[in-house]
Amino acid sequence: TAVAGRAALKHANDELEDHVWLRLSRWPGALDGFAMASAFSSREAVEEIHERFGALSDAKRNPVPLINGQDLQSNGFVVGPQFKEILFSVENAQLNGAIHSKEQALELARKIASK
DSSP states (O other), X not given: OHHXXXXXXXXXXXXXXXXXXXXXXXXXXXXXXXXXXXXXXXXXHHHHHIIIIITOOHHHHSOOOSOOHHHHHHTTOOOSTXXXXXXXXXXXXXXXXXXXXXXXXXXXXXXXXXX
């Protein structure tokens, strides 16, 4: 129902970290999709999402990654299936504003790899 949809979007807006919304905003037509979500949410919730993520530059929505696979290899990481998980988690931290430098990214990568 529309009431359930509004509650779900409000909950998602409150609970999801920025990296989720930033990744969604990269999709073609995403901003139109955010606007269409108004059918299932309060106008305020949709406006907040659009304000937070709709006016962002491409550089903010899709920043140059702080590290890549070559960085991991040159820092002693063994190529394997964990690479994708490490790089995805590091990018999430970057999008959330938790890390800002290559050194912080590598430190986080080491923590993830040690788990």
